[in-house]
Amino acid sequence: MKEVRITLRNAGKINPESIEDYIKAGGYEALKKAKTIDRKALIDDIEGASKLRGRGGAGFKTGLKWSGAYGVDSDVKYVVCNADEGEPGTFKDRTIIENDPHTLIEGMLICAYCIQAKECFIYVRGEYTHCIELLRKAAADAEDKGFTDGVKVNVVGGAGSYVCGEETTLLTSLEGYRGEPRLKPPFPTVAGYLGKPTVVNNVETFATVPVIVDKGSDWFGSIGAPEYPGTKLFSLSGDVKNKGVVELPTDATLRDLVEGFGGGVREGHKIKAIQMGGGSCGFITEKELDTPLDFESMRAIGASLGSGAVLVLDETHNMAEFVKGTSHFFAHESCGKCSPCREGTSRLEEAVEDILNGGDLNKNVALINKLNDVMSMSCFCPLGQGACTPVVSALKLFPEDFKAKKEA
Amino acid sequence: MNKYKEGADILDALKAVQAKKGYLSEEDICSVAKEYGRYPSEVYETATFYTMLHVGNKAEHVIEVCGSTCCDAGESAPLMAALEKELGIKAGETTEDGKWFLRRCECLGRCDTAPNVMFDGELITNARAEDVIAKIKAAK
Numbered sequence: 001m002k003e004v005r006i007t008l009r010n011a012g013k014i015n016p017e018s019i020e021d022y023i024k025a026g027g028y029e030a031l032k033k034a035k036t037i038d039r040k041a042l043i044d045d046i047e048g049a050s051k052l053r054g055r056g057g058a059g060f061k062t063g064l065k066w067s068g069a070y071g072v073d074s075d076v077k078y079v080v081c082n083a084d085e086g087e088p089g090t091f092k093d094r095t096i097i098e099n100d101p102h103t104l105i106e107g108m109l110i111c112a113y114c115i116q117a118k119e120c121f122i123y124v125r126g127e128y129t130h131c132i133e134l135l136r137k138a139a140a141d142a143e144d145k146g147f148t149d150g151v152k153v154n155v156v157g158g159a160g161s162y163v164c165g166e167e168t169t170l171l172t173s174l175e176g177y178r179g180e181p182r183l184k185p186p187f188p189t190v191a192g193y194l195g196k197p198t199v200v201n202n203v204e205t206f207a208t209v210p211v212i213v214d215k216g217s218d219w220f221g222s223i224g225a226p227e228y229p230g231t232k233l234f235s236l237s238g239d240v241k242n243k244g245v246v247e248l249p250t251d252a253t254l255r256d257l258v259e260g261f262g263g264g265v266r267e268g269h270k271i272k273a274i275q276m277g278g279g280s281c282g283f284i285t286e287k288e289l290d291t292p293l294d295f296e297s298m299r300a301i302g303a304s305l306g307s308g309a310v311l312v313l314d315e316t317h318n319m320a321e322f323v324k325g326t327s328h329f330f331a332h333e334s335c336g337k338c339s340p341c342r343e344g345t346s347r348l349e350e351a352v353e354d355i356l357n358g359g360d361l362n363k364n365v366a367l368i369n370k371l372n373d374v375m376s377m378s379c380f381c382p383l384g385q386g387a388c389t390p391v392v393s394a395l396k397l398f399p400e401d402f403k404a405k406k407e408a
Numbered sequence: 409m410n411k412y413k414e415g416a417d418i419l420d421a422l423k424a425v426q427a428k429k430g431y432l433s434e435e436d437i438c439s440v441a442k443e444y445g446r447y448p449s450e451v452y453e454t455a456t457f458y459t460m461l462h463v464g465n466k467a468e469h470v471i472e473v474c475g476s477t478c479c480d481a482g483e484s485a486p487l488m489a490a491l492e493k494e495l496g497i498k499a500g501e502t503t504e505d506g507k508w509f510l511r512r513c514e515c516l517g518r519c520d521t522a523p524n525v526m527f528d529g530e531l532i533t534n535a536r537a538e539d540v541i542a543k544i545k546a547a548k
């Protein structure tokens with residue numbers, strides 16, 4: 001299996017600081033082409049033929065989202081790019097921006113044309129200072145060259161908060177408030193930034209749009225898995241020999257990625273677990289290596305594609321220790337708005353810690369299962385709803401790691 | 409024209425004020441609030457929520473060790489333990505002389521170079537305890 005570079009087509013080939021380089025590589029042609037097409041027809045084409053689905057984690061149909069915002073009657077609309085990239089194990093959006101900031105901006109401008117928005121925001125996680133600089137320069141250059149055509153592209157930095165990656169929280173943060181999620185519906189496409197219709201998409205999603213417009217939706221739709229076509233960027237890390245970002249067609253398998261590109265684990269070691277989709281997701285084992293890397297196939301085995309983060313762990317790791325870390329993460333990142341999450345994430349961390357300290361295993365497991373039931377039903381946003389997932393998954397797949405601790 | 413600024417760059421504004429002395433004082437919060445036409449309490453809520461903003465934290469140096477999944481798998485815990493020992497404080501604490509603040513932070517999006525450390529805002533990839541300790545000694 002070879003890497004197929006569609007979203008990363010310019011990576012390493014152009015100077016990311018040079019708009020001339022981007023233009024020479026065919027940049028901003030897709031935007032020109034888009035403007036010759038009827039808005040609704042273009043959205044329908046992206047939805048129907050390209051079947052592009054969001055690359056940020058939830059896999060929502062991009063065309064459908066755009067047509068939602070298109071259909072709402074409002075003088076003011078916004079396009080917002082989610083570049084918060086806070087899911088542990090994920091660094092692909094940074095790779096896109098560091099290599100080719102203009103492709104993201106071009107994708108956003110195409111969206112702005114489609115839904116008739118006059119202002120765009122790129123919300124970049126605060127730690128990515130280099131990305132923020134690159135994007136600010138790129139936005140200014142695109143304006144100088146007249147590509148923005150009256151559309152303002154703002155680049156704003158976050159300030160360190162995972163939950164701000166959730167789209168409604170991101171909008172609240174963008175308005176300058178503490179990061180708390182909002183009730184859906186109304187969805188952002190109806191009432192988003194400052195209450196106006198807003199499209200929120202991930203960096204990778206926008207960055208893929210120009211090629212789709214350029215080469216055609218049918219072309220894109222024919223690559224990879226039929227229901228989740230195209231390519232996906234994977235952030236490969238952990239105990240593999242080669243780490244980094246790899247772009248693969250979505251019918252490639254996890255084995256292609258982990259063994260083909262990652263080179264497998266160190267000599268004399270074996271894969272124990274793979275955390276697929278990001279720090280908030282469950283684990284799979286070597287047995288599942290032949291699963292294709294698309295949304296539906298991952299869902300079918302009870303895993304998730306998520307942001308495309310793939311963390312490989314070898315047998316030197318104790319999974320109880322590992323999920324203590326994930327639980328700490330959620331307790332730290334819970335925004336505190338709803339009590340099931342604020343309290344539940346801390347109780348979860350305590351329960352895992354108690355197991356590690358030799359506490360009553362059965363009692364703690366019962367508590368964890370109960371927390372999982374209650375939190376998945378009653379937490380306000382997916383952060384809390386899924387906070388128990390890694391722990392429950394580790395308990396199911398590696399019960400011995402929890403028992404061994406008790407006896408040790 | 410609106411007399412006040414919109415909220416979109418309030419985090420950047422707070423970060424810019426903070427960059428001058430490493431933390432935000434109550435006066436800073438009030439002046440940003442005034443600029444944006446908000447109640448100081450609202451801006452205080454914002455400022456205390458985000459991990460990159462420090463309200464009233466006067467430590468001269470801030471060391472953050474990523475403890476999220478990939479860095480955890482990349483042995484960030486022994487690294488943190490070594491730094492705790494060197495500074496004589498636990499993660500989340502400031503040294504008595506107010507010079508050093510050590511804490512765990514979450515995923516920095518650099519998971520391919522785990523473990524990662526932020527030393528006064530500067531990223532150290534594939535961080536080794538001896539390198540960070542050497543930097544501490546140099547700054548002491």
Ligand SMILES: Cc1cc2nc3c(=O)[nH]c(=O)nc-3n(C[C@H](O)[C@H](O)[C@H](O)COP(=O)(O)O)c2cc1C
Pocket residue numbers: 053054055056057058059060062082083084085086087162163164165166167168200201202203205206381382383
């Ligand atoms: C707790 C939480 C954190 C999230 N973090 C991110 C993130 O860092 N980046 C991102 O693009 N989407 C993130 N999402 C998903 C967004 O809510 C949203 O689905 C996405 O930005 C939509 O873009 P897409 O359709 O292009 O994927 C997160 C969701 C949740 C619940």
Ligand code: FES
Pocket residue numbers: 088089090474475476477478479480514515516517518519522524
């Ligand atoms: S887990 Fe430490 S940088 Fe991602």
